[in-house]
Amino acid sequence: MIELLAPRDSEKIMDFLDSTSRENILAFKNVRMLREMIFSSQLVAVGDVDQKGNILRLFAVQSPLNVPWLLYLTIVYMSVDDDDEFVREAINILKDVFSGKYAKIKAFINRNKKDENNDERTISMLERLGFVMEADLKNDSVHLSVYSFFY
Amino acid sequence: MDAMKSHLDIISVDVTNRCNLRCKHCFNYSGEQVNSSVEHTEGELISIANQIVEAGAGSTCICGGEPLLRKEAVYSVIKTLKRSGMGVSMVSNGTFLDQECSESLKRSGIDVVQISLDGGRESHNWLRNDEKSYDAAVTAIKTLVNEGIRVSVACTPTIRNLGELDDVVNLLEGLGVSTLRMQPVMRLGRAKGIQEFFPQTMQYAKLAIELAERGSSGKYKMLFEWGDPIQHLQVLESGINIRSLSINSYGDILISPYVPVSFGNVRHHSIKEYLESGLCEISKNNHVQNVFRSVDNSMDHRVDDSWMPELYKDELFQLDIIDDSISDKCETLSRMFGEIV
Ligand code: SF4
Numbered sequence: 001m002i003e004l005l006a007p008r009d010s011e012k013i014m015d016f017l018d019s020t021s022r023e024n025i026l027a028f029k030n031v032r033m034l035r036e037m038i039f040s041s042q043l044v045a046v047g048d049v050d051q052k053g054n055i056l057r058l059f060a061v062q063s064p065l066n067v068p069w070l071l072y073l074t075i076v077y078m079s080v081d082d083d084d085e086f087v088r089e090a091i092n093i094l095k096d097v098f099s100g101k102y103a104k105i106k107a108f109i110n111r112n113k114k115d116e117n118n119d120e121r122t123i124s125m126l127e128r129l130g131f132v133m134e135a136d137l138k139n140d141s142v143h144l145s146v147y148s149f150f151y
Numbered sequence: 152m153d154a155m156k157s158h159l160d161i162i163s164v165d166v167t168n169r170c171n172l173r174c175k176h177c178f179n180y181s182g183e184q185v186n187s188s189v190e191h192t193e194g195e196l197i198s199i200a201n202q203i204v205e206a207g208a209g210s211t212c213i214c215g216g217e218p219l220l221r222k223e224a225v226y227s228v229i230k231t232l233k234r235s236g237m238g239v240s241m242v243s244n245g246t247f248l249d250q251e252c253s254e255s256l257k258r259s260g261i262d263v264v265q266i267s268l269d270g271g272r273e274s275h276n277w278l279r280n281d282e283k284s285y286d287a288a289v290t291a292i293k294t295l296v297n298e299g300i301r302v303s304v305a306c307t308p309t310i311r312n313l314g315e316l317d318d319v320v321n322l323l324e325g326l327g328v329s330t331l332r333m334q335p336v337m338r339l340g341r342a343k344g345i346q347e348f349f350p351q352t353m354q355y356a357k358l359a360i361e362l363a364e365r366g367s368s369g370k371y372k373m374l375f376e377w378g379d380p381i382q383h384l385q386v387l388e389s390g391i392n393i394r395s396l397s398i399n400s401y402g403d404i405l406i407s408p409y410v411p412v413s414f415g416n417v418r419h420h421s422i423k424e425y426l427e428s429g430l431c432e433i434s435k436n437n438h439v440q441n442v443f444r445s446v447d448n449s450m451d452h453r454v455d456d457s458w459m460p461e462l463y464k465d466e467l468f469q470l471d472i473i474d475d476s477i478s479d480k481c482e483t484l485s486r487m488f489g490e491i492v
Binding site: 036044 | 353360363368386389
């Protein structure tokens with residue numbers, strides 16, 4: 001079942017993350033911090049959950065609640081192995097959570113030379129979902145692409 | 152009396168378990184099966200206040216039941232505590248808070264009074280099981296503010312009052328309330344009987360967002376707090392020293408209102424003696440940690456769409472860290488709580 005995850009799901013989220021590579025994750029450090037962030041809705045996660053509450057798929061954003069001048073949500077977890085439908089539904093659930101207050105969801109992709117293939121797959125998934133490129137910042141050491149989904 | 156150096160931020164004291172109301176969500180069954188003959192006398196309460204001062208706690212919260220069923224005792228306790236300069240607050244349903252009471256509280260030196268207001272008139276009276284309780288609470292807030300006493304308001308979200316936040320906020324801001332605190336209801340005590348009225352995950356999430364946005368909007372003088380009732384358990388699980396205690400109306404010393412274990416009784420030994428015997432470090436005991444984990448793990452039972460733990464015990468497990476053999480008692484404790492995990 002695809003649903004909004006609650007603070008009590010934090011341990012299951014950590015279990016899920018332990019079973020995957022954590023490359024996409026910016027915000028999760030330990031279960032207590034994760035729980036606190038979910039409780040205060042600074043982090044909002046949607047999961048595909050089985051009957052026992054185990055998380056099969058995850059999509060998570062960080063909200064700008066503690067930074068009031070930011071007007072967008074930032075993806076902190078998305079897997080390119082998930083089907084587009086799951087992510088689409090998660091994006092819809094998020095729209096409902098925030099009552100349409102945020103006009104866009106941003107994905108920051110640190111173009112990691114080591115895994116160009118994964119970056120390309122992520123970008124093509126984002127494009128399929130309706131994200132558009134907003135910026136592509138490049139210098140000697142950094143290559144950062146910013147994609148946005150507009151509600 | 153020399154105050155010891157302790158690291159206790161706050162001690163809450165139930166001055167009674169009696170209550171004039173029978174709120175549907177009362178987590179400690181206040182007002183039911185009360186044996187007032189074992190309630191502390193006023194003299195005993197003053198002695199507890201002295202023990203708190205001696206223990207060097209940062210502040211005290213006077214709780215219940217409804218504390219103002221024992222007005223004179225409450226004034227005496229506040230005065231005793233304030234002599235040491237510590238912060239003193241009190242929670243109340245507001246029913247008995249008239250002009251005279253406000254003046255007496257002010258004279259005693261109270262810092263903050265927390266009044267419960269659970270939505271508009273209809274929602275509040277429904278939850279509080281009393282047709283007059285809303286008007287009484289609002290009158291109490293006005294009276295306290297007029298007296299120059301800081302008022303904070305606690306509001307329990309239910310599916311009946313979720314749509315009334317705007318009205319509540321405007322009312323409280325207009326009345327000069329300093330803080331509005333909302334926190335999910337614990338599925339304990341009488342609250343177990345009204346689970347269908349608790350908000351769902353999505354509704355709690357939206358509420359947290361709404362409060363945070365109001366807090367940072369710059370539109371209000373009032374502060375907004377979204378409180379997590381079990382966060383302290385998560386912290387204690389990591390084995391750090393205990394920083395708050397509760398003393399119930401029978402003198403039992405608890406380290407959390409939601410952990411059904413008494414670690415001593417102020418009628419047997421003083422708080423200072425318990426502290427010197429390692430009360431604050433009891434959170435490092437493996438068996439006790441097992442209890443925290445049991446309470447905390449119960450959150451994971453996906454029995455319905457709300458996320459709060461359903462506590463399994465309505466009676467306290469008695470363990471006196473001075474008089475009992477801790478290892479024997481802890482083994483029993485572990486057996487009891489081990490079954491739950
Ligand atoms: S919630 Fe407070 S006012 Fe209501 S019955 Fe319990 S102690 Fe009394």
